[in-house]
Amino acid sequence: MPIKNDLLLRTLAGEKTERTPVWLMRQAGRILPDYRKVRNSLSGFKELVETPALAAEVTIQPVDILEVDAAIIFSDILVIPEAMGLPYEMVEKRGPHFPSTVRSGADLDRLHVAEADGVQYTLDAIRETKKALDGRVPLIGFAGAPWTIFAYMVEGGGSKTFSKPRGMLYENPQLAHRLLQMITDSTINYLKGQVEAGADLVQVFDSWAGVLGPRTYEEFSVPYLRQICDALTDVPVTLFAKDAFFARKSLAELDCRTIGLDWCMDPVASREIVGPDKVLQGNLDPAVLYGTEEIIREETRKMLDAFGPVKHIANLGHGVYPDIDPEKVKIFIDEVKSYSSASR
Ligand code: CP3
Numbered sequence: 001m002p003i004k005n006d007l008l009l010r011t012l013a014g015e016k017t018e019r020t021p022v023w024l025m026r027q028a029g030r031i032l033p034d035y036r037k038v039r040n041s042l043s044g045f046k047e048l049v050e051t052p053a054l055a056a057e058v059t060i061q062p063v064d065i066l067e068v069d070a071a072i073i074f075s076d077i078l079v080i081p082e083a084m085g086l087p088y089e090m091v092e093k094r095g096p097h098f099p100s101t102v103r104s105g106a107d108l109d110r111l112h113v114a115e116a117d118g119v120q121y122t123l124d125a126i127r128e129t130k131k132a133l134d135g136r137v138p139l140i141g142f143a144g145a146p147w148t149i150f151a152y153m154v155e156g157g158g159s160k161t162f163s164k165p166r167g168m169l170y171e172n173p174q175l176a177h178r179l180l181q182m183i184t185d186s187t188i189n190y191l192k193g194q195v196e197a198g199a200d201l202v203q204v205f206d207s208w209a210g211v212l213g214p215r216t217y218e219e220f221s222v223p224y225l226r227q228i229c230d231a232l233t234d235v236p237v238t239l240f241a242k243d244a245f246f247a248r249k250s251l252a253e254l255d256c257r258t259i260g261l262d263w264c265m266d267p268v269a270s271r272e273i274v275g276p277d278k279v280l281q282g283n284l285d286p287a288v289l290y291g292t293e294e295i296i297r298e299e300t301r302k303m304l305d306a307f308g309p310v311k312h313i314a315n316l317g318h319g320v321y322p323d324i325d326p327e328k329v330k331i332f333i334d335e336v337k338s339y340s341s342a343s344r
Helices: 007-012 033-040 045-049 054-066 079-084 105-109 116-133 145-153 165-173 175-199 214-221 224-232 245-252 269-274 287-291 295-309 326-342
Strands: 089-091 093-098 141-146 200-204 238-240 258-261 279-284 311-317
Touching: 007 200, 007 311, 033 054, 033 311, 045 054, 045 089, 045 245, 054 116, 079 116, 079 145, 079 175, 079 245, 105 175, 116 141, 116 175, 141 145, 145 165, 145 175, 145 200, 145 214, 145 224, 165 175, 165 214, 165 245, 175 200, 175 214, 175 224, 200 224, 214 224, 214 245, 224 238, 224 245, 238 245, 245 258, 269 279, 269 295, 279 287, 279 295, 287 295, 287 326, 295 311, 311 326
Parallel strands: 141 200, 200 238, 238 258, 258 279, 279 311
Antiparallel strands: 089 093
16 A cells, blocks of 8 residues: 655655654653543553554554654553563553563573564554555554563563663573573564564664663674564664664664664764664654743754754654643644755
8 A cells, every 4th residue: 555645754765855754752642632531441551552443543643633744553562571471560650560570591481482473462453553544654563672671571660770680681691692582583573573464664662772881782782683673674674772872883783774862862973973874763852842832843943953854754852751732742743844844
């Protein structure tokens, strides 16, 4: 099916487009009253993730309401540990929790490499979303990076330091590598399944990249990201490694199309480090959206100027905060569209 609004795909192909494409990480979620309405009618977050018709509905909401240039499938990165045999709970107002964790070889022996159909509900949601979108905008699939998934599986939930997973890298590096490899194999199966179901591109979120240092990142994250990039030959891959300013050069050497930047990474300096080939995505500080309309427009223009007119996908530097007024998000999107088209 041809995509009607293919600005994002043409930007990924390196073309100079009539304006910069824009979408937001976490666009399908709590900022939208329409999302909260669906969500509140259910037993919880997981029911929404696991019900394809509803997941498709909330995936499309931001396309209708915010007029973004891409949809991102509604799911979560934590579906992979669950498909490997380590279930998660989403605790209201607190975040994810794993009743059991991986701390030993015996724990790891209870897990298995997930096949794509271990997350059948998300593959079905992708199929339903593609049908309902009817080619309006491209659909982004996603997964967590192996390091970030490992961090949750070993820690058992969120953490400021992720000391347990980091500790395992020194206590038992062989075990760490075995688990990272199992996660990587599962993630490749899952992302290939997403592409087969209709995802037009995929993004890998290394949200906890920044708790590693340059050396540990090279050993425990980069090689697994490389395997994912090498395995996904049919669609463009975006790597978003939050806080991993030190890894931009190594990520640029991988076979990915796009590198996502957080708001602490300077666009001009990042382009120098990454070189001319890759597309860059980002990176407005999500906190700018607490500002006035004037501030939002001004900061958005500064960001667009810093990235320049080609090989840029406008986004925030991380997910939109849940208490942001959707009207402020619309101002950001409107400014990207009007300013970038006027300056072509
Ligand atoms: O719109 C989109 O971006 C698509 C949907 C999406 C969700 N999670 C839905 C979600 C995506 C891409 C994710 C990815 C995800 N999940 C990441 C990587 C991105 C990042 O923010 O760094 C991470 C680290 C997770 C794990 C996770 N899921 C946490 C820590 C939490 C709890 C904290 C929070 O934000 O509430 C979740 C829950 C979650 N995932 C929600 C949504 C909309 C909120 C739950 C709810 O509606 O009750």
